[in-house]
Amino acid sequence: MVDLLSVLASGILVGTVYAYMAYGLGLIYGVLRVVNLAHGAFLTLGVYVTWWLNTTFGMDPLVSILITVPLGFALGATVERTLVFRLRDSPPVTTLLLLFGVWLIVRNALYLIFGGADRSLLTSYSLESLAVGPLTLSIPRLIVSAFSLLGFVVLALMLKRTWSGLALRAVAQDREAAALSGVPVNRVWAVAFGIGSALAMSAGSLMSLFYSVTPEFGARFLLKSFCVVVLGGLTNIGGILVAGIGLGIAEDLTAFYIHTGYRDVVSFLVLTAALVMRRADSD
Amino acid sequence: MSSFTRRHLFLGVGALGGLALIAPLLLANPYSSRLAQLLFMNVLLASAWNLVGGFAGQISFGNASLFGVGAYATSMLWLAGFHPFLTMPAAALLAALYGVAWGWPCLRLRGPYFAIATIGVAEATRIVANHIEAAGGASGLTLPLEQDLGPVLLYALGAVLAVASVLVSAAVRRSRLGLGLIALREDAQAAAASGVNVARQQVTVFAVTAALTGLAGGYYAVFTLYVVPEKVFGFDLSISLVLMVLVGGIGTVMGPVLGAGIYLFLEQFVLASLADIHLAAFGALLIFIILLEPRGAAPRLAQFVRLIRRRFG
Amino acid sequence: MSGPAGGSALVEARGVVKRFGGLTAVHGLDLTLREGEILGLIGPNGAGKTTLFNLLSGQFAPDAGKILLEGREIHHLPSHRICRLGLARTFQVPRPFLAMTVSESVLVGAQFGRRVPGTTASETADRCVALTRLEPRRNAPVHSLNLAERKRLDLARALATRPRVLLVDEVAAGLNPTEVRETVGILREVHAAGIGIIYVEHVMEAVMDISHRVHVLDHGATIAIGTPAEVTRDPAVIEAYLGRSAGS
Numbered sequence: 051m052v053d054l055l056s057v058l059a060s061g062i063l064v065g066t067v068y069a070y071m072a073y074g075l076g077l078i079y080g081v082l083r084v085v086n087l088a089h090g091a092f093l094t095l096g097v098y099v100t101w102w103l104n105t106t107f108g109m110d111p112l113v114s115i116l117i118t119v120p121l122g123f124a125l126g127a128t129v130e131r132t133l134v135f136r137l138r139d140s141p142p143v144t145t146l147l148l149l150f151g152v153w154l155i156v157r158n159a160l161y162l163i164f165g166g167a168d169r170s171l172l173t174s175y176s177l178e179s180l181a182v183g184p185l186t187l188s189i190p191r192l193i194v195s196a197f198s199l200l201g202f203v204v205l206a207l208m209l210k211r212t213w214s215g216l217a218l219r220a221v222a223q224d225r226e227a228a229a230l231s232g233v234p235v236n237r238v239w240a241v242a243f244g245i246g247s248a249l250a251m252s253a254g255s256l257m258s259l260f261y262s263v264t265p266e267f268g269a270r271f272l273l274k275s276f277c278v279v280v281l282g283g284l285t286n287i288g289g290i291l292v293a294g295i296g297l298g299i300a301e302d303l304t305a306f307y308i309h310t311g312y313r314d315v316v317s318f319l320v321l322t323a324a325l326v327m328r329r330a331d332s333d
Numbered sequence: 334m335s336s337f338t339r340r341h342l343f344l345g346v347g348a349l350g351g352l353a354l355i356a357p358l359l360l361a362n363p364y365s366s367r368l369a370q371l372l373f374m375n376v377l378l379a380s381a382w383n384l385v386g387g388f389a390g391q392i393s394f395g396n397a398s399l400f401g402v403g404a405y406a407t408s409m410l411w412l413a414g415f416h417p418f419l420t421m422p423a424a425a426l427l428a429a430l431y432g433v434a435w436g437w438p439c440l441r442l443r444g445p446y447f448a449i450a451t452i453g454v455a456e457a458t459r460i461v462a463n464h465i466e467a468a469g470g471a472s473g474l475t476l477p478l479e480q481d482l483g484p485v486l487l488y489a490l491g492a493v494l495a496v497a498s499v500l501v502s503a504a505v506r507r508s509r510l511g512l513g514l515i516a517l518r519e520d521a522q523a524a525a526a527s528g529v530n531v532a533r534q535q536v537t538v539f540a541v542t543a544a545l546t547g548l549a550g551g552y553y554a555v556f557t558l559y560v561v562p563e564k565v566f567g568f569d570l571s572i573s574l575v576l577m578v579l580v581g582g583i584g585t586v587m588g589p590v591l592g593a594g595i596y597l598f599l600e601q602f603v604l605a606s607l608a609d610i611h612l613a614a615f616g617a618l619l620i621f622i623i624l625l626e627p628r629g630a631a632p633r634l635a636q637f638v639r640l641i642r643r644r645f646g
Numbered sequence: 647m648s649g650p651a652g653g654s655a656l657v658e659a660r661g662v663v664k665r666f667g668g669l670t671a672v673h674g675l676d677l678t679l680r681e682g683e684i685l686g687l688i689g690p691n692g693a694g695k696t697t698l699f700n701l702l703s704g705q706f707a708p709d710a711g712k713i714l715l716e717g718r719e720i721h722h723l724p725s726h727r728i729c730r731l732g733l734a735r736t737f738q739v740p741r742p743f744l745a746m747t748v749s750e751s752v753l754v755g756a757q758f759g760r761r762v763p764g765t766t767a768s769e770t771a772d773r774c775v776a777l778t779r780l781e782p783r784r785n786a787p788v789h790s791l792n793l794a795e796r797k798r799l800d801l802a803r804a805l806a807t808r809p810r811v812l813l814v815d816e817v818a819a820g821l822n823p824t825e826v827r828e829t830v831g832i833l834r835e836v837h838a839a840g841i842g843i844i845y846v847e848h849v850m851e852a853v854m855d856i857s858h859r860v861h862v863l864d865h866g867a868t869i870a871i872g873t874p875a876e877v878t879r880d881p882a883v884i885e886a887y888l889g890r891s892a893g894s
Contacts, residue, residue: 085445085448085449133620133624136624137623137624140627141444142444142445143392143444143445143448144623144627146392146445146448147392147575147579147619147623148619148620148623148624150572150616150619151615151616151617151618151619151620151623152616152620153616154612154613154615154616154619155612155613155616155617155620157612158610158611158612158613158616159613161609161612162609162610269568273452273453273456276449276452276453277453280446280449309464311460311463311464312460312461312464314456314457314460315457315460315461317453318452318453318454318456318457318460319453319457321449321450321453322435322438322439322450322453322454322457325439325442325446325449325450325453326438326439326441326442326450509757509758512750512753512754512757513754513757513758515743515745515746516743516746516751516754518745519742519743519744519745519746520741520742520743522705522725522741523737523741523742523743523803524743524754525704525705525724525725525726525729526703526705526725526726526729526734526735526737526804527726527729527734527754527755527758527759527803527804527806527807528726528729528730528754528755528757528758528759528760528807529726529754529758530724530726530758531726584745
């Protein structure tokens, strides 16, 4: 019973991070109808930047969010302005391949700069834990989970209450109608790609607290992100949160009761099953 | 519409004859015969991928799962005492079965959704393969070196498989199946309203794709004598196929052949000298093709050939 | 044109309902197309005409009710099966296969449509290309066709499936008067070949000109059925059209 409870608790904590990590992918898809295969690159980049700031300047990973958010925004908006923008009227699969090219280049750059070795960082609270009744909860996971939830609230408020949020939602619903109503669609696209990438990079900052990183880091989490957004309904904030937590729990249950090695198989199978059941028609 | 004409058969025999004539050249040393083997394998893989990716417009990032099944089928049957040639049909059949098993549900998806689902299936397959102890687990299987078929037989087998895959591709292109595939690629709903059974057409062609990809896996096992999950089920392999076809010309019969050759050249002679930045070079190539030459080299080449003909013919 | 009064039913919809989320697009609709008949289907924008076509041709499944083709239930069948049983359609906005030539596109219908012994697919395709006056463009790539040609290509592709029933969706909209006359002429030839037609159209001259009966929809329900002359005098019809168009 205690086993099951602690598996559930850890699943929920990691699930909130999954949701936060995936949200950028959903946002970009919602506004641009583009599947951002470079999402994994931004995640990985976020972890490395955080690691570098920590090991070089001793900066706390949570503080480094102040850097990864604007940096992610700038990089994302640049990728949109220089590359994605050119393919706005092409079939979605071509953009997917283009962004895969971006991912390869980033991966290679990371190998050149940081090498292929596992990098991980340690903070004063990395190994702390908190006893809640019979459960022991890891402090960094609690913090990261809280930050993810906070990020979600900020984002939800932004989309609901601000002009840019309104513009984003307008373009997501109907690009042509939005353009006719005077929404600067080009700028909205760049902004959406920027926000999506900022979310991914800051998710990297959070994840650096309990994952080590290699340049291959992004692949695994890109697929988990797909899984979450497809399950949760692409742009639906609440759905994505629930899906993230659901995936977290399913993975931890598999790892605990079946085999640790099959943890990732769950997300792939859930991903495929979810896609097929939705029968989402794209074109 | 005549599906498989005598002309095709003639061209096929001609191609095999040509390959036989230049065989002594390519079999001169181990390196050049390895290049020939890789080229045959790439042609087989790229033509197979193009059947579903080019004609039906369903981009798969998961063909490594089919390649791996073929490679393991051949390896395990060979280790069980069957002659490598006899393992080939089994490799094709098992890969086709596996392809239909996951293609049947996934092909109901279209566009990027299908592409993502294929990544999910292939990665799940790779992880599971790493855990199957009966198949050697993560360390894979080593095949009996003393039973190596030798360069001549491997060359002949590869040549036959590669030429056959191009002929299959040409036959499909000109058949009722091919017409239906292009119709559903252009507009699935309108195709269905014209009587095309969209699901059946896609699954049928995917079974062919899977069988050919499984044959490529079997061939790979036979000439490398070593299969390991991270390689034969790897994502890099799936991606390289997409790149080959894009470079050569998607949706054409000769594009994949051209692309397989260009890819091999790049991989062996250009990227090898750029070891440190070969991923970035691939990425840049991909971006370059998509932005500047999305139809690949084949249409350009056809243009060039027409120009030459007009000038000299 | 004389109306075949007592012909047996080719297509019958009984109590068909279709909802999209909270919106009910078609409310328990009954509709009959008789043997040898051209049935006009009209109604203001959003009346449910195109939804009804999508239901008849199997693009959507109805939430309730039955659809019969020559007495056989088809509402649970996928599009391609319905097409092979003899019900073909055109689209409001033509949906050509852009990578093909005209004759290849028509061949798709001929190869995959209803099988009729004694004719080959390419003969059928040639006949349909000729019937729709696309002969001069037969080897042209589809993307080079203009709107009128694309509409006729949709028609040719549908006819090549050798239907018993043809659903025609706004084939005259956006065309000039000469093109409209030509299209109406083609539909007459189709009818003369024994094919039943349900014809959705906003261009009133065209639909009133060739329909034997007219079925009027509004808000997904029937408001009138009758000969063109009866329908145009019907107060409910006038109300539905004028009431709405006065506002827009």
